[in-house]
Structure formats: C-alpha cells, structure tokens
Amino acid sequence: MQLSRRRRRLALTSVAVGALAATGLTFASANQALAEEGCEVDYNVVSSWGGGFQANVVITADEPINGWEIKWNFPAGTTVSNAWNVGWTQSGTGFTGKDVGWNASIGSGQSREVFGFIGSGSSATPGQFTVNGDVCNGPSNPTTPPTETPSETPTEDPGGGDKVDNPYAGAQAYVNPIWSANAAAEPGGDAIADQPTGVWIDRRSAIYGNGSPTTGSMGIEDHLDEALEQGADVIQFVIYNLPGRDCAALASNGELAADQIDVYKSEYIDPIVDIMGQAKYADLRIVNVIEVDSLPNLVTNVSPRATQTDNCNTMKANGNYEDGISYAVSELGSLSNTYNYLDVGHHGWIGWTNDDPQYDNFHASAALYGDLIGMNGMTADDVHGFITNTANFSVLEEPYWEVNQNVGGKPLNQNGDVKWVDWNAYNGEIDFATALREELIDNGFNSNIGMLIDTSRNGWGGDYRPTGPSTSNDPITFVDESRIDQRYNKGNWCNQAGAGLGERPTVSPEPGIDAYVWMKPPGESDGSSQYIPNDEGKGFDEMCDPDYQGNIRNGNNPSGSRDNMPLSGHWSSEQFAELLENAYPPVN
Incomplete structure (x- = not known):
C-alpha cells in the first residue's frame, strides 16, 4: 500500500532530524553567514551525536580567491579533534583554517566546500566568520532556506525558459x-x-x-x-x-x-x-x-x-x-x-x-x-x-x-x-x-x-x-x-x-x-x-x-x-x- 504523503514526510523528518537545509550537498543552508564584504560562509552541521558533531564549511566568493584563510570563534568548550582538506589550528575558542594548495582557488560567484571537521561540544553556528580578513555577518538562520545565492543568479526563473549554468549552485x-x-x-x-x-x-x-x-x-x-x-x-x-x-x-x-x-x-x-x-x-x-x-x-x-x-x-x-x-x-x-x-x-x-x-x-x-x-x-x-x-x-x-x-x-x-x-x-x-x-x-x-x-x-x-x-x-x-x-x-x-x-x-x-x-x-x-x-x-x-x-x-x-x-x-x-x-x- 502506498504511503500517504504525510506519512512519508514524517518518516523523512524522523531520520533527517530537520537537517534538510544542512545537507552535505550544500546548495542552501539554514546555518548561513551572509556577506558584508563580498564573502559568504556556510557552516553546515551534517550530523551530531552525544557530545560530538561533524560540520562542513563552504565558502562563496563574489570575486576570485586564490588562497584562503578562514577564522571564527567557537562557543566556549567546543574543540576540533580532526579535520580534512585544511591546515588548521585552534587556540582557546579561536579557530583558523587555511587551504592546502589544491583547494585554494574559488572562482568568482563560485561556492566550494573547502573542508570538514569533527568537533566536540556545542554545534551552534559561530557568531562571525572572516575570510582573508573580510568579515562575513553572523548566521541569519532563515525560516525558509533561500533558493538562490550570489553563486548562481539566473536571468529568469529556471521554469521560465532560461536554465541556470549550474543547477546545483544555491540549491537545496x-x-x-x-x-x-x-x-x-x-x-x-x-x-x-x-x-x-x-x-x-x-x-x-x-x-x-x-x-x-x-x-x-x-x-x-x-x-x-x-x-x-x-x-x-x-x-x-x-x-x-x-x-x-x-x-x-x-x-x-x-x-x-x-x-x-x-x-x-x-x-x-x-x-x-x-x-x-x-x-x-x-x-x-x-x-x-x-x-x-x-x-x-x-x-x-x-x-x-x-x-x-x-x-x-x-x-x-x-x-x-x-x-x-x-x-x-x-x-x-x-x-x-x-x-x-x-x-x-x-x-x-x-x-x-x-x-x-x-x-x-x-x-x-x-x-x-x-x-x-x-x-x-x-x-x-x-x-x-x-x-x-x-x-x-x-x-x-x-x-x-x-x-x-x-x-x-x-x-x-x-x-x-x-x-x-x-x-x-x-x-x-x-x-x-x-x-x-x-x-x-x-x-x-x-x-x-x-x-x-x-x-x-x-x-x-x-x-x-x-x-x-x-x-x-x-x-x-x-x-x-x-x-x-x-x-x-x-x-x-x-x-x-x-x-x-x-x-x-x-x-x-x-x-x-x-x-x-x-x-x-x-x-x-x-x-x-x-x-x-x-x-x-x-x-x-x-x-x-x-x-x-x-x-x-x-x-x-x-x-x-x-x-x-x-x-x-x-x-x-x-x-x-x-x-x-x-x-x-x-x-x-
């Protein structure tokens, strides 16, 4: 017997724990830092468990980036135990991550998941990010995830005849x-x-x-x-x-x-x-x-x-x-x-x-x-x-x-x-x-x-x-x-x-x-x-x-x-x- 749509949605909600907007294929995020100075950071908690969590970090560039350094302050008591695709240090609550060469370049208007890490403590989104010294505002936590980000701006709605260059960009x-x-x-x-x-x-x-x-x-x-x-x-x-x-x-x-x-x-x-x-x-x-x-x-x-x-x-x-x-x-x-x-x-x-x-x-x-x-x-x-x-x-x-x-x-x-x-x-x-x-x-x-x-x-x-x-x-x-x-x-x-x-x-x-x-x-x-x-x-x-x-x-x-x-x-x-x-x- 076919599941009713309500039952299917309940099943999905129970396993995804409300994390659809923080999916690993991060086209739109509920934990999104919006740019003041041309930078945007998505801090996506993709899973969590008793005392620990995994997060992925996405940077969107309004202008080309050739080499990046990202910084933020964790909530008190949060520490990183393992990270990949990044050179990183943590001092107190302060975290610094740098590219590892092959992932240094981010094109104009491009979003790139630059690294991921395992943390313990609070998985709450940090209040402020900087990328190469440019400040990106704190999390906006929108009620409804946006369907479009600066990384992908179609000239018309995708249903109106003009297809976007990358259907995954800026998308949930x-x-x-x-x-x-x-x-x-x-x-x-x-x-x-x-x-x-x-x-x-x-x-x-x-x-x-x-x-x-x-x-x-x-x-x-x-x-x-x-x-x-x-x-x-x-x-x-x-x-x-x-x-x-x-x-x-x-x-x-x-x-x-x-x-x-x-x-x-x-x-x-x-x-x-x-x-x-x-x-x-x-x-x-x-x-x-x-x-x-x-x-x-x-x-x-x-x-x-x-x-x-x-x-x-x-x-x-x-x-x-x-x-x-x-x-x-x-x-x-x-x-x-x-x-x-x-x-x-x-x-x-x-x-x-x-x-x-x-x-x-x-x-x-x-x-x-x-x-x-x-x-x-x-x-x-x-x-x-x-x-x-x-x-x-x-x-x-x-x-x-x-x-x-x-x-x-x-x-x-x-x-x-x-x-x-x-x-x-x-x-x-x-x-x-x-x-x-x-x-x-x-x-x-x-x-x-x-x-x-x-x-x-x-x-x-x-x-x-x-x-x-x-x-x-x-x-x-x-x-x-x-x-x-x-x-x-x-x-x-x-x-x-x-x-x-x-x-x-x-x-x-x-x-x-x-x-x-x-x-x-x-x-x-x-x-x-x-x-x-x-x-x-x-x-x-x-x-x-x-x-x-x-x-x-x-x-x-x-x-x-x-x-x-x-x-x-x-x-x-x-x-x-x-x-x-x-x-x-x-x-x-």
Missing part, C-alpha cells in the same frame, strides 16, 4: 525518504541519512511506483511532489531502461529486448516527459542522468575488440543505443526545468588514449557522443553536461603517485608490467573528467557544459588506506603500496569489498565540475552474488560472484565482490555498514 537538494529511512535504520546511518541521492527509474513500472524493496511505492510524480513539500530546488533521477541495456554486464540487464526501441520511446520516455513537464514543477530543477554504462560499450566491447560480447555487437549493429539516448535527451531537453547529464563511464574504462583505434577509448568515446547531435532533433543545448563514475568505485585522485611518474627507470604508464596502470593516461576521476570535458567540447558540445562525479563509494578509507608514497623502487610494488583504490583491477564494478563512502555531495568542487553527487544510493546492491529468480529482468553476472576469477575485461583478476548480495538495486545492510566504516572523509 531533494532527499529521497525511502533511501533516507533505509540508511537511518542502520547503526550509525543517521549521520548520512540526510544526503541527497539519485532516484533510479530502471523500468516502466518505476515511473508510477512499483513497490520494490528500496523504492517503495513512490513513482516519479510522488518524488517530485515530495520535493516541493521539502522546499527542494533540485532533484536527481537516473533514466535507465534502454533496449538491450548494459550489454556487457548481465546483473543490470533490463526489461526491454534489444529491438524494443518503440516501446522505450512511447512507454518509458514519453510518460516521463509528460510528468516532469507539468506546470507545478516549473520552478524545480530536475537533473536527469541519462543511461548509465551504455554508449562506452559500443567503443570497448564490440568487434574487432577482444573484449567484444554478442549483446554489444547486436546493439552496435541495430543503433538502438544511439537512437534511444538521443530521443531521451531531445525530449527531456525540450522542457525548461530539466538538466540532462549523459553518463560517460570512468577513467578506468575510457581513460586510454592511443593513435591506434583499437586501443583508443578516450577520443573514440567523445566522438561517439558528438555523433548524437542531430539525431532525433537532439541539439548541443539539450545536454547540460556529463557524469563519470556512476555507481562505480574509481577515486577522485591518487595523492601519492602520478601515472607518468618515473619509477625503476620508466614512466609508470609506459611500463606494461604495471597492470594496475596498464598504459592508462589517468589515475583519477578529476583529471579524467576535466580532460574529457574539453574533448567533448571539441566534438560539438557547448563550452559551458559541466561535469558530475559520483563519489558515493570511492572513498577507500579504513585501515588499508596508505598515508604516503611507497619507498620501493620496484614499479609494481610502488603502485600497489601507494594507491588508495584497493580493487584487484579497475574493471571490477560489482559490490567491491573494502570500499567506503567518498566525498559528501558538494557543489562546484573543481573548475568545470558542477558537483560531486551520490547518484548511486549507498547500500543498494550492484547485482546478486548468485542467481536469484526475479521478475525485474535482471540476470546473474559472474563479476558479482566473489569466487569468480575474472575475464579479459578485468584483466583476468578476481572479481573482488562481496558475498551474499541481493539483486541490483536491493538493499544490503552489510554493504552499507562497510561503506560507513571505510568512509573517507570519515563519517565519525
């Missing part, structure tokens, strides 16, 4: 009450239960609510209505139901056969467009992530590649991936309140650049996306940006080594013995997403496109996280002892054991990056560890079997997957607990 993000309740029910989960996550529309019945274990009976319209009641400005959906979906991974196969493109258009995309286009949602920014793990397969897993699969060859031949995606982007892009981000894999899949087409994934993928322009009336204006690492585990960056670093007399990415690198030009999502953005622009997309990076499971904290570079002169040992990503191979994608939550959802963390997002809801499975009969169209993929020793697509390495996992999209308490334990930055 929607928290899915179903995921939030699942998270809060787990030990320690209430610390992150107020985070915004993607809502996956993975089959036609999900449009209207199909009662599955993790989505309940909420359909798209239910989520949109709930977003309005939350006072949210932005909501995130994953459009994921292509014919012959995910042709190289059986665990996430879908309900539509390879030739059912007409059904995809008329019974899946068209109803979604009709719902999202309703007038009551005109002021809501709707982010749509379009068809995860689809088009890159047409580059890497088709003939004459050794990694080819029959299903991917079929989809390459019939053209229904390109047809379906271009149709979805064109139809959704025609709405004034939608923001389309196309999925483009991750650096461990698409990061190879080579003059030989058989080994070039990077340029070939960007060209394939560019070929979509003009199909089904799709234009470059229909694409707001692209997303990397969706539902994957690739780290943002490896701080202790570079791919072109010389170890043992040869650059790591030119040494075929170093299988972790394997000639890949990138070792993290920030560099990859930044470079791919430029390549996509060169292939016809607008120069102001933004990138998203899914950080829901790429933290890799815990006891195995290195604290510095290896001292070994052996290149294989050096990389293995220095790398944060602990997988056997970058091609391992299913329920990876040892993974942790990554950076909390954050707006404008890097130039060209619109946001870090949790598009994959932490705790939801990638696929079952063994075959489970189901009516969801989901098969069994050996990459989800912890005993599987691999194939050519993962370099014939062990799968690295967790055991006893349910069907894709279903909840796993064990996986959620591990993600929480290995979170980096840590949750508590």
Whole structure:
C-alpha cells in the first residue's frame, strides 16, 4: 500500500532530524553567514551525536580567491579533534583554517566546500566568520532556506525558459525518504541519512511506483511532489531502461529486448516527459542522468575488440543505443526545468588514449557522443553536461603517485608490467573528467557544459588506506603500496569489498565540475552474488560472484565482490555498514 504523503514526510523528518537545509550537498543552508564584504560562509552541521558533531564549511566568493584563510570563534568548550582538506589550528575558542594548495582557488560567484571537521561540544553556528580578513555577518538562520545565492543568479526563473549554468549552485537538494529511512535504520546511518541521492527509474513500472524493496511505492510524480513539500530546488533521477541495456554486464540487464526501441520511446520516455513537464514543477530543477554504462560499450566491447560480447555487437549493429539516448535527451531537453547529464563511464574504462583505434577509448568515446547531435532533433543545448563514475568505485585522485611518474627507470604508464596502470593516461576521476570535458567540447558540445562525479563509494578509507608514497623502487610494488583504490583491477564494478563512502555531495568542487553527487544510493546492491529468480529482468553476472576469477575485461583478476548480495538495486545492510566504516572523509 502506498504511503500517504504525510506519512512519508514524517518518516523523512524522523531520520533527517530537520537537517534538510544542512545537507552535505550544500546548495542552501539554514546555518548561513551572509556577506558584508563580498564573502559568504556556510557552516553546515551534517550530523551530531552525544557530545560530538561533524560540520562542513563552504565558502562563496563574489570575486576570485586564490588562497584562503578562514577564522571564527567557537562557543566556549567546543574543540576540533580532526579535520580534512585544511591546515588548521585552534587556540582557546579561536579557530583558523587555511587551504592546502589544491583547494585554494574559488572562482568568482563560485561556492566550494573547502573542508570538514569533527568537533566536540556545542554545534551552534559561530557568531562571525572572516575570510582573508573580510568579515562575513553572523548566521541569519532563515525560516525558509533561500533558493538562490550570489553563486548562481539566473536571468529568469529556471521554469521560465532560461536554465541556470549550474543547477546545483544555491540549491537545496531533494532527499529521497525511502533511501533516507533505509540508511537511518542502520547503526550509525543517521549521520548520512540526510544526503541527497539519485532516484533510479530502471523500468516502466518505476515511473508510477512499483513497490520494490528500496523504492517503495513512490513513482516519479510522488518524488517530485515530495520535493516541493521539502522546499527542494533540485532533484536527481537516473533514466535507465534502454533496449538491450548494459550489454556487457548481465546483473543490470533490463526489461526491454534489444529491438524494443518503440516501446522505450512511447512507454518509458514519453510518460516521463509528460510528468516532469507539468506546470507545478516549473520552478524545480530536475537533473536527469541519462543511461548509465551504455554508449562506452559500443567503443570497448564490440568487434574487432577482444573484449567484444554478442549483446554489444547486436546493439552496435541495430543503433538502438544511439537512437534511444538521443530521443531521451531531445525530449527531456525540450522542457525548461530539466538538466540532462549523459553518463560517460570512468577513467578506468575510457581513460586510454592511443593513435591506434583499437586501443583508443578516450577520443573514440567523445566522438561517439558528438555523433548524437542531430539525431532525433537532439541539439548541443539539450545536454547540460556529463557524469563519470556512476555507481562505480574509481577515486577522485591518487595523492601519492602520478601515472607518468618515473619509477625503476620508466614512466609508470609506459611500463606494461604495471597492470594496475596498464598504459592508462589517468589515475583519477578529476583529471579524467576535466580532460574529457574539453574533448567533448571539441566534438560539438557547448563550452559551458559541466561535469558530475559520483563519489558515493570511492572513498577507500579504513585501515588499508596508505598515508604516503611507497619507498620501493620496484614499479609494481610502488603502485600497489601507494594507491588508495584497493580493487584487484579497475574493471571490477560489482559490490567491491573494502570500499567506503567518498566525498559528501558538494557543489562546484573543481573548475568545470558542477558537483560531486551520490547518484548511486549507498547500500543498494550492484547485482546478486548468485542467481536469484526475479521478475525485474535482471540476470546473474559472474563479476558479482566473489569466487569468480575474472575475464579479459578485468584483466583476468578476481572479481573482488562481496558475498551474499541481493539483486541490483536491493538493499544490503552489510554493504552499507562497510561503506560507513571505510568512509573517507570519515563519517565519525
């Protein structure tokens, strides 16, 4: 039976503890210091417990900042025990934080979550902040969180035809009450239960609510209505139901056969467009992530590649991936309140650049996306940006080594013995997403496109996280002892054991990056560890079997997957607990 809207709101309130305006993806904050002299600070308490709390700090700059120092005075008795991404000192109640180099720059009109910390004592917002000596007024604590900040000023209301440059900036993000309740029910989960996550529309019945274990009976319209009641400005959906979906991974196969493109258009995309286009949602920014793990397969897993699969060859031949995606982007892009981000894999899949087409994934993928322009009336204006690492585990960056670093007399990415690198030009999502953005622009997309990076499971904290570079002169040992990503191979994608939550959802963390997002809801499975009969169209993929020793697509390495996992999209308490334990930055 479908929950009434009142009951859903009560469930959300009980787990989020009124913290929607202080969500980690801080687009608007109830604890906001407004600028007198061109600076703005958001001091966001994202979780609290007996005697302690975690807070994140966001700086918004009216003018460019190249190096920052922030100061405030805590309430008496409040102390910091741990902080990340900041050089900090505390003397009495006085706190001083300085950038650590890579996070020193904040562009004009840009908001950036600069650091986070763990404190004990009072979590009340300090009365005054200074940034580089400029005073920012004390907390305004508005009753209703603002829907717009100086970091994002659209020329018109987003429902009126002019879309903002970054839909996440200055926005309060929607928290899915179903995921939030699942998270809060787990030990320690209430610390992150107020985070915004993607809502996956993975089959036609999900449009209207199909009662599955993790989505309940909420359909798209239910989520949109709930977003309005939350006072949210932005909501995130994953459009994921292509014919012959995910042709190289059986665990996430879908309900539509390879030739059912007409059904995809008329019974899946068209109803979604009709719902999202309703007038009551005109002021809501709707982010749509379009068809995860689809088009890159047409580059890497088709003939004459050794990694080819029959299903991917079929989809390459019939053209229904390109047809379906271009149709979805064109139809959704025609709405004034939608923001389309196309999925483009991750650096461990698409990061190879080579003059030989058989080994070039990077340029070939960007060209394939560019070929979509003009199909089904799709234009470059229909694409707001692209997303990397969706539902994957690739780290943002490896701080202790570079791919072109010389170890043992040869650059790591030119040494075929170093299988972790394997000639890949990138070792993290920030560099990859930044470079791919430029390549996509060169292939016809607008120069102001933004990138998203899914950080829901790429933290890799815990006891195995290195604290510095290896001292070994052996290149294989050096990389293995220095790398944060602990997988056997970058091609391992299913329920990876040892993974942790990554950076909390954050707006404008890097130039060209619109946001870090949790598009994959932490705790939801990638696929079952063994075959489970189901009516969801989901098969069994050996990459989800912890005993599987691999194939050519993962370099014939062990799968690295967790055991006893349910069907894709279903909840796993064990996986959620591990993600929480290995979170980096840590949750508590």
